[in-house]
Amino acid sequence: MSTLIPRRDPFFAEFDALVRRAFGPSPVRFPRPESGFTPAADVTRDGDDALVSLEVPGLDPATDVHVDVEEGRLVVHGERRDERSEENDGRRFREVRYGSFRRSFALPQHVTADAVSATYEAGVLKVRVAGAYAEPQKPGVTSIPVQVPAAELPAQGSEKGSEQE
Template identity: 45%
Template sequence: MSWDPFTALARLDSTFDELIRQSFGTRTQHYVPGVDMATDGSDVVISMELPGVHPDDVDLEVVPGRLTVSGERRDTLDQHRGRLLVRELRYGTFRRSFQLPDGVDADRVEAQYDNGVLAIRVRDVTRPMEQPRKIAVRSAAPVRQIEGADAAADHSRRAETSTA
């Protein structure tokens, strides 16, 4: 019988997992699903990767200032599996929270699940960026006018016509 490093590592990994489960008295594992967040007009769209998660196993909750997404990806192969050689897929519960601006309530949040991606739309949370405006700068000191030669002559003519 030859030594197989993958089988030895898998056995060590399985033994370690079992030791941890026995120590903490639970089989629940946690994972963090990946998220993309983008604006769409005045809306914010959060796309969360949840492959293998049934939509009934996802909960969305809105409380003032916070949106929380939680749920569970169930390991359906566990009871039918033989000796585990490699385990890279994550199962168990997940929870992600996002801060919401003041005044956003549950009526402005909608969610849709399609092909393993949960899309959450939070309506009217961003304001369009205002265009820059020029502001006139006024002087606090009174404006003095300097009269030139033409202005002095014009002033003299007005004085002569008013006396005549």
């Protein structure tokens, strides 16, 4: 977390006082969210797959972004920390933006974590949910073939065949 150091310049002190008088503290009835930011999301259909695109520019996808499947929900969460500093005419300007985010999307009951994959390119996280729009397989009867080792198979010239001759 950064600490602001008050400027000694009278203009900034006067400007700060003007802003405080005009806007005052934020009203209690409109609390600010603690989460930091909420990335824009777009959910589209690609055949039977769902494609969730989230705008998260400037993040390191290996450390800052996590994609999970929790209790039938696709959960994308992470943290952004962006620091910029600039020096001009002997003055230094430093800006730090940070905050965590969490987006959650309901998944169809038939979708498992194995159907989810994610890629990150040019600031956009794309999460593909394979088969999200596919019809779930209905329970029914499926015949399973019985495997028999070769040693257990009857020989071609079996005793039954020689008895009939």
